[in-house]
Amino acid sequence: MLVVFLAPTQANAAQKIGVVFSESSEKYANTTHPGGTFNGQLVSEKVDYSSTYNKELKAFLLYQQQGFQVEKIYKRDLNNIENLSQYDAIVFAYTVMMNHQQRENVKMYVRNGGGAIFAFLTARNESTKFPWSNGSLSINL
Numbered sequence: 001m002l003v004v005f006l007a008p009t010q011a012n013a014a015q016k017i018g019v020v021f022s023e024s025s026e027k028y029a030n031t032t033h034p035g036g037t038f039n040g041q042l043v044s045e046k047v048d049y050s051s052t053y054n055k056e057l058k059a060f061l062l063y064q065q066q067g068f069q070v071e072k073i074y075k076r077d078l079n080n081i082e083n084l085s086q087y088d089a090i091v092f093a094y095t096v097m098m099n100h101q102q103r104e105n106v107k108m109y110v111r112n113g114g115g116a117i118f119a120f121l122t123a124r125n126e127s128t129k130f131p132w133s134n135g136s137l138s139i140n141l
Helices: 023-029 051-065 075-079 100-111
Strands: 016-021 036-038 041-043 069-074 089-092 115-118
Touching (some): 100 115
Parallel strands (some): 016 069
Antiparallel strands (some): 036 041
16 A cells, blocks of 8 residues: 655645544444443443544544645445545544455555555454444444
């Protein structure tokens, strides 16, 4: 993959940046659970915070403050190359799971001149192999 860095001096209102957000990290960020014990083990409370969502949001705000036109895009938007082509660059602030088609679309987008910034824990997991239910990852712990 080609990584393109956009310097703040390049920012102008015409440059459009898409920051990839995860629907599940947004939902998790707003989830709270009381603390307590489970099987004799202390369980900390879950406050309304998610480090993943926080990284996505910080990337969004960083580029916005630098003067770029910034939009949230979601994993489902990676399914269509036409969705990607409207952006000068796409920021993958913490995109862990992409399926094969999404990865191929991102490669084609970059080959066609699009910029891509990969930060934090971008990986090549095959998300189609995970159990999904109603658009959300479903894992029973």
